[in-house]
Amino acid sequence: MHTAQDIEQAIRAAANPDKAKTLSGFFKTGKGEYGEQDIFIGIPVPMTRSIVKQYLDTPLDQLEILLHNPVHELRMAALLCMVEQFKKADANRREAIYHTYLSNTAYINNWDLVDLSAAQIVGGYLEEQDHTPLYRLAQSSLIWEQRISIVSTWQWIRKGRFDDTLAIADILLYNKHDLIRKAVGWMLREVGKKDKIRLCTFLDTRYRDMPRTMLRYAIEKFSPEERRHYMQK
Template structure:
């Protein structure tokens, strides 16, 4: 029998709250920029660290999408993270289309960089690795007006990169190169760096063409693993 979703969400939130730290309750909203006018404005934190959120998620892997949807609607950041981790763990072997669509239809609850980075590669990237004919969805996300959907687009390619597929990462990097937000500069640079760790020559060729037009933070992130002389070479191109 399916649980009442409110009861499930309240119980899991209580389990999380029992693990909170008063210090973290104060520190985390600052770390995730939740002040007025900041990118995480209005988000609320119980004060629970990620390993403890994972432990609570592990105890609740039986949750249905109905349960997860209720938890993902929580005002508490850690509750939403727990919901997403449950979804990731349930889909470890293969990501069903239903889960992929559920994730992308609930991006209003995936509204900070940690929520994206800890889950998008597994769910969106995992599904698109198995279903390459649907990768146009990445470009639709990149065209979104929502920062977090744009970040989902590029960070999801981490799974493709780990499987030796780089084309979408480089195409999205060009598409997102003129983005104004520092969080996107970091995300794109991170994915370029990951691609370059596996094929440095291809990254060098990309930078030869685009280094002069890339935001400096994006460039710095992308060349972080380069030898120092090569790093200096690209930095002096700016």
């Protein structure tokens, strides 16, 4: 069995200071920005994935320790490990991973951390369960929980199940944060890839009032003529 310290040593050994500066700017770590105080050491996601593959036997309590680390790539490593463990876990283990995940949303605190884990863990666990927890997350004051709520439905969109995506999109429709507007638009676009008529039906009664960023993401795959129609107020 490996420990949080084992993973941390392996991740830190791959640190790239020049890359860290680029990532810090990209993920908005400046004062007053959404990623303020997030610390990057400069490791791209593919490399983090590669390292994590060697530590998939790490106990959940050790991954939780890692998830509390201020270094972004270490939190990412913990989440990627949880995702891989979830895929092969039995029902009890999946439940434990899910509850650990939702107990630590304060540390899943950047959009890439959410986007690489929420659908697999939260969407995966709740797929055949009561979906009420997603609606509680959607109404949270924490933007990361709001983003988890909508991105988690990606798991179901892939299987042609759109009801929760559209219902949560309605809850978040007038959200003021750009990261939420983009996430909702992204998931609406994914719905449209599977069922364009369903997406258009949703948009037809909302597009005039929707935030423009959200709408642009939602109609990105539409023809130029269709985009012009929906971008009209």
